[in-house]
Amino acid sequence: MSDYFADTSASLVSVAKSFHARGWLLGTSGNLSVVVQLDPLRLAMSPSGIDKGELTADQLLSIDEDARVVSEHNAKPSDESLLHIRIVRERGAGAVLHTHSVWNTIISDLYASEGGVTIQGYEMLKGLQGVRTHDHAEWLPIIENSQDMPALADVIGKTLNEHKAAHGFLILRHGLYSWGDTLAQAKRHIEILEFLLETLGRMLFIKQNRMQL
Numbered sequence: 001m002s003d004y005f006a007d008t009s010a011s012l013v014s015v016a017k018s019f020h021a022r023g024w025l026l027g028t029s030g031n032l033s034v035v036v037q038l039d040p041l042r043l044a045m046s047p048s049g050i051d052k053g054e055l056t057a058d059q060l061l062s063i064d065e066d067a068r069v070v071s072e073h074n075a076k077p078s079d080e081s082l083l084h085i086r087i088v089r090e091r092g093a094g095a096v097l098h099t100h101s102v103w104n105t106i107i108s109d110l111y112a113s114e115g116g117v118t119i120q121g122y123e124m125l126k127g128l129q130g131v132r133t134h135d136h137a138e139w140l141p142i143i144e145n146s147q148d149m150p151a152l153a154d155v156i157g158k159t160l161n162e163h164k165a166a167h168g169f170l171i172l173r174h175g176l177y178s179w180g181d182t183l184a185q186a187k188r189h190i191e192i193l194e195f196l197l198e199t200l201g202r203m204l205f206i207k208q209n210r211m212q213l
């Protein structure tokens, strides 16, 4: 294992533990990846079925562009590896992160019939790459969930092409995906989007309660 792969794996574990501590990767949910080489493509990828609070650096797998394990591990990569690879291809991302939080699950359900959710007017939006003002309208597409990963990867590819400015997307009653040029940027995007989704959800709840008073 190269020093770079080892360092990248250690950074991924640190992100996994901080997200797990915030309730965004409970149990074995969610997955994380970083591009460690472009040609041929190699990703450091979280393994399937591992509690993200217990993840260790030596468990991170090296996978190729078809999500096959190329490192000497007797383990399966995350079921959603093909989705990470598609996002890397479509967005030129250096890292892809996927969380299963309570609020992203609720919001994906609430706005499903609209095909996505717009978040606008919040200062925290400025944490998204290229966003300069709180007035920015961030459209997060919502995609139907599926266990057919190649088909879901194709839907994601199409959605990312239709919404070039999107910093992330939701999968219905499932979770949030975001990415970045680097792991640090991808982590920031997840933190910003999770904050905004929770704010939106809590605001809706408070407004509803006020109307009933």
Ligand SMILES: [Zn+2]
Binding pocket: 029, 030, 031, 080, 098, 100, 174, 175
């Ligand atoms: Zn998932």
